[in-house]
Amino acid sequence: MHIGLLHSRIRVEERLLIEGFAARGIDVQPIDLRDVVFDLVDPAPWRDFDVVIDRSLSLTHSSAAVRILETLGVRCVNPAAAISTCADKLSTTLALVRAGVPTPRVTVGLSEQSALRAVEALGYPAVIKPTLGSWGRLVARANDKDCAEALIEHRYTLGGVHHHVLYAQEHIDKPGSDVRVFVVGGSSIAAIRRHSTHWVTNTARGARAEGHAVSPELADLCRRAVEAVGADIAAVDILECPRRGAFVNEINHSMEFRNSIDTTGVDIPGAVVEHVLRIAQVSKETELQTSAGQTSTLRVRQAGMPVAGAVR
Amino acid sequence: MSQTATLETTCPECAASITPPRRVLAGEVLRCPGCAAELEVTSANPLHLALAPEVEEDWGE
Ligand SMILES: Nc1ncnc2c1ncn2[C@@H]1O[C@H](COP(=O)(O)OP(=O)(O)O)[C@@H](O)[C@H]1O
Ligand SMILES: [Mg+2]
Ligand SMILES: [Zn+2]
Numbered sequence: 457m458h459i460g461l462l463h464s465r466i467r468v469e470e471r472l473l474i475e476g477f478a479a480r481g482i483d484v485q486p487i488d489l490r491d492v493v494f495d496l497v498d499p500a501p502w503r504d505f506d507v508v509i510d511r512s513l514s515l516t517h518s519s520a521a522v523r524i525l526e527t528l529g530v531r532c533v534n535p536a537a538a539i540s541t542c543a544d545k546l547s548t549t550l551a552l553v554r555a556g557v558p559t560p561r562v563t564v565g566l567s568e569q570s571a572l573r574a575v576e577a578l579g580y581p582a583v584i585k586p587t588l589g590s591w592g593r594l595v596a597r598a599n600d601k602d603c604a605e606a607l608i609e610h611r612y613t614l615g616g617v618h619h620h621v622l623y624a625q626e627h628i629d630k631p632g633s634d635v636r637v638f639v640v641g642g643s644s645i646a647a648i649r650r651h652s653t654h655w656v657t658n659t660a661r662g663a664r665a666e667g668h669a670v671s672p673e674l675a676d677l678c679r680r681a682v683e684a685v686g687a688d689i690a691a692v693d694i695l696e697c698p699r700r701g702a703f704v705n706e707i708n709h710s711m712e713f714r715n716s717i718d719t720t721g722v723d724i725p726g727a728v729v730e731h732v733l734r735i736a737q738v739s740k741e742t743e744l745q746t747s748a749g750q751t752s753t754l755r756v757r758q759a760g761m762p763v764a765g766a767v768r
Numbered sequence: 769m770s771q772t773a774t775l776e777t778t779c780p781e782c783a784a785s786i787t788p789p790r791r792v793l794a795g796e797v798l799r800c801p802g803c804a805a806e807l808e809v810t811s812a813n814p815l816h817l818a819l820a821p822e823v824e825e826d827w828g829e
Contacts, residue, residue, distance in 0.1 A: 463795055463796070464796035465796070465797050465808065465820070466793050466794070466796040466809075467796075467797070468797070471793060471796065474793070486793065486794075486795065488794070490796055513825060513827045513828070514826050514827055515826040515827070515828065516826045572823050588826065589828065589829050590827070590828020591827075591829070593828075684797055691829065708828075708829035709829075710828075710829050711829055712829055757827075
C-alpha cells in the first residue's frame with residue numbers, strides 16, 4: 457500500500473497521520489504542494505499511489521491538486537467535489553437543502569441593496585459570513601439594521617468580488633456552545649462541545665472544548681450531512697436551538713483534531729488512517745479487476761473509481 | 769530515528785541558537801525561543817529553518 461499526503465505546513469495533525477501510517481507499516485509519502493509540477497497528461501508519477509489524502513492548509517492548493525489528481529486517476533480523500541462543496545458555505549447549504557438535512561435558513565443578496573433586504577428578511581440578530589472562509593474569520597452578527605448596513609457597506613467597498621455574494625444566515629440561539637462531530641466513513645467517531653463567552657465558538661478563537669457523547673439521532677444527522685456533500689472524512693458543526701433542535705451549520709473537509717484527542721479519548725488520527733486504508737484497499741482491487749482489460753491506469757480508474765460513500 | 773536533539777541551527781530572524789526538542793519533519797513549524805518568530809523547517813537533516821509564510825486568506829479547515 458502506498459499513500460500520499462498533500463500538505464503545506466506539517467502541523468500536529470499531519471505529523472500524527474504520518475506516524476499513524478508508519479506505525480501500521482504503511483508507506484506514506486508527504487508531498488509539499490509548493491514543490492510539485494503537475495503534468496496533466498502524465499499519470500506516471502502518481503500511478504503508485506493507492507490513495508492521496510489532502511491535508512493542505514490552502515484551499516486554493518487543495519482544490520487545484522485534488523482536481524488534477526482525480527483526473528489522472530488517483531483516488532483522493534476527500535474527493536474534489538466534496539472539497540468544493542464544503543469549502544463554499546453557499547454550496548454546503550445548497551447540498552444540505554437538496555438532501556433535506558436541517559440547516560439554518562439562509563438568504564442571499566448579490567447587490568448592496570438586495571443584501572440588506574436579504575438580512576432584513578431573516579430579522580435580527582442575523583449572521584453574515586463570507587462564503588469562503590474558516591476559523592471564524594469575518595463571521596459577523598448584525599444585531600440591528602444599522603449594524604447590517606455597515607457590514608454590508610464594508611463588504612462591498614473593501615472586499616473582493618467574492619464578498620459581494622452576501623450570505624446571511626438566521627441566528628441560532630445556541631446555549632453558549634456548539635458541537636463538532638468528527639465523522640469518518642459515515643460514522644460519528646467522536647465529538648466535542650465548544651464553549652465560549654463569545655457567540656463565535658471556534659477553538660481557533662479560544663473556545664474551550666470538552667468531550668460530547670453522540671446520540672443516535674445526532675449520528676444519523678451527521679451521516680446524512682456528510683453524504684450530502686460526499687465527504688469521506690469531515691467535521692460537522694452543529695448548532696442546537698433549544699426549541700427547534702439540531703441544525704447542521706457547516707462541514708469542514710480538512711478537520712483539525714489535535715485538541716480533540718485527549719478531550720474525547722478517541723484516537724482520531726488512528727481512525728482516519730484506518731479509513732484511508734480501507735479506501736485504498738477498494739481502490740487497489742478496482743484497479744486490479746479492471747487492469748485485465750489492458751487499458752491505461754488513467755482510463756481504468758476513471759471508469760471504476762471508488763467514490764466517497766462506497767466504503768463505509 | 770535516533771538523532772533527537774543532535775541537530776542545531778540558528779534563527780534566521782534573531783540568530784538565537786535553536787535545537788528542536790524532538791525529531792522534526794520538513795514542513796513543521798517551530799517557534800523561536802529567542803524572538804517568537806514562526807520558523808518553518810525547510811530541511812530536516814541537515815536542519816534548515818526559514819521564516820514561515822504568513823497565514824493566507826484561503827487557509828483553514
Ligand atoms: N447562524 C448562527 N447562529 C449562531 N451561531 C453561529 C451561527 N453561525 C456561526 N455561528 C458561530 O460562529 C462560529 C463560526 O461559524 P462557521 O459558520 O462555523 O464559520 P467558520 O468556517 O469560520 O468556522 C460557529 O462555530 C458558531 O459558534
Ligand atoms: Mg466552523
Ligand atoms: Zn529568533
